Amino acid sequence: MSTIQITRSKLWNAIKLSLNGEQQDYTQGSIPKAIFLLAIPMILELSLESVFAVVDMFFVGKLGQNAIATVGLTESVITIVYSIAIGLSTAATAIVARRIGEKKLEAAAHAGAQALVICLITTILVSLAGVLYAPEILKLMGASEEVVRDGVIFTRIMLGSSLIIILLFLINGIFRGAGDAAMAMKSLWIASIINIILCPVFIHFFGLKGAAMATVIGRSCGVTFQVYHLFKGSGILKFRSAHFNWDPAVVKTIIAVAWPATFQFIIASGSWIILTRLVAETGGTAASAGYQIAFRNFVFFILPCWGVSNAAATLVGQNLGAGHVDRAAQSVLLTARYNAVLMSFVMLLFLFFARPIISIFTTEPVILNFGTTALRIIGSGFIFYAIAMVMSQALNGAGDTKTPTWINFGCFWLFQVPLAYLLAKGLGLHSAGAIAAVPAAEALLALVSWYYFKKGNWKKVKV
Known part of the structure; x- marks a missing residue:
């Protein structure tokens, strides 16, 4: 057997091992292998979710620019819900991973269960606010009267399903902390595949609100799969009813890690909301629609x-x-x-093939031009996104969620937002100027995050 065949065989065996979900000890052995075994299912987990984001925009795009704008503006607001979900998920991953490393499996399951209790309490207010104030939320985002009229039901359904969104993120965070990345992948694949199947069917029969209905059903199926495996599955974590008994000490620890992580992502997503509004203000509905198509491809x-x-x-x-x-x-x-090597190829793809990519989703010349420009500008910073993400997640994984929060505040609110207004309105670059602030801020974020990681204070954090 040749060297190439042996290498291919080893690679294929490693891929199968990573997808089987067999328990691994990531505290010893080859580091590249550990990264590979964790990263493959994590990449696949989020890849299909990103596929759905693009598929969803493809079918919604057929309903016109009001529908595209509605989805984009609603998604911008839902990033606040995602922020809560990611904050709790970050805390769960950090604490569960630490307990797993300490070989305290019961404590790991107990911490995960307490995070779920916090999730249930938190979500009630968020869901109610979304259902009751959907029209006001769309208006606040700069939507026209036509967009509000056509999109309010979509927005109500999406915001009203906040519990499902948070549970999906949180439980996957628990699985990832336990090193069971394959289970997290499977649950999100179930949710995304059902979304992809139902989305065109429901849009055909129910219009724009059908896209929201398909999303909620798909995510609910994913959560059902997760819950089953938390209680009945064969994974390293075994949840029991006693784990859900209120534990003030553990709840305090989770909140101490989660609230900075939540604000960390609220700070980031809040700046995206400001940019989305600024693009709509300076470019109109067509620019907003083009930007949303570009943003979905960025998310992909x-x-x-x-x-x-x-x-x-x-x-x-x-x-x-x-x-x-x-x-x-x-x-x-x-x-x-x-990550930097992987994203360098994506950067080249966006710089040289932006127009063909955007033309898949729209043939309207104005939207196509705006979308192409936005995708090229956003795509220019992918190497910086890659480095910044790893550094931030490393600090979060150590339980040092406060440092990335302050970094995000400085880079996004003290730098990105003012720069966007300066370029868009001060220098008259309009929507292109607002979008140009994104890669500039991410470059700064990568440098500052790298500095604080190398400084090493995260090594001393106790959770």
């Missing part, structure tokens, strides 16, 4: 990048729990290198 590629970054969070948490500090640091640096 950035979610797998995030998947690789999640591998760094798991490796940091488990290795710190096992007392292997140097191994944790080496894992992050190697993951950042892999």
Whole structure:
């Protein structure tokens, strides 16, 4: 057998091992292999979700620019819900991973269960606010009267399903903290495949609100699969009813890690909301629609990048729990290198093939031109996105969620938002100027995050 055949055989065996979900000890052995085993299912987990984001926009795009704008504006607001979900998920991953590294399996399951209790309490107010104030939310985002009229039902359904969104993220965070990336992948694949199947059918029969209905049904099926495996599955974590008894000490620890992580993503997503509104103000509905198509394609590629970054969070948490500090640091640096190489190819794709990509989703010349420009500008910063994500997730995985929060605040609100207004309105670059602030801010974020990671205070954090 040739060297190439042996290499291919080893690669295929590693892929099968990563997808089988067999329990691995990530605190010893080859670091590249550990990254590979975690990253493959995490990339695949988020890849299909990103496929759905693009498929959804493809079918919604057939309903016209009001529908595209509605979905885009609603998704911008839902990023606040995602922020809560990601904040709780980040805390769950960090704490569960640390307990797994310490070989305290009961404590890991208990921490995950307490995070679910917090989730249920938190979501009630968010869902009610979304259902009751959907028209006002769309108006606040700069939507026209026509967009509000056509899209309010879609927005109500999406915001009213906040519990499902948060549960999907949170439970996958628990699985990832336990090193069971394959289970997290399977649950999101179930949700996304059902979404992709139902979306065109429901849009055909129910219009724009059908897209929201398909999304909620798909995500609900994914959550059902997750819950079954938490209680009845064969994974390393075994949830029991006693784990859900209110534990003030554990709840306090989870909240202490989760609230900075939540604000971390609210800060980031809030700046995106401001930019979305600024694009609508300076370019109109056509610019907003083009920007949303470009943004969905950006999400298509950035979610797998995030998947690789999640591998760094798991490796940091488990290795710190096992007392292997140097191994944790080496894992992050190697993951950042892999992510940067991967995203450099995406950057080239967006720079040279932006127009053909956008033309898949719309043939309207004005929207096509806006979308092409937006995709090229956003795509120019993909290497920076890759590095910044790994560094931030590494700090989060260590339980040091406050440092990335302050970094996000400085880079997004003190730099990106003012720069966007300066370029869009001050220098008269309009929507292109607003979008240009994105790669500039991400470059700064990558540099600052790298500095604080190398400084090493995250090594001393206790959770």
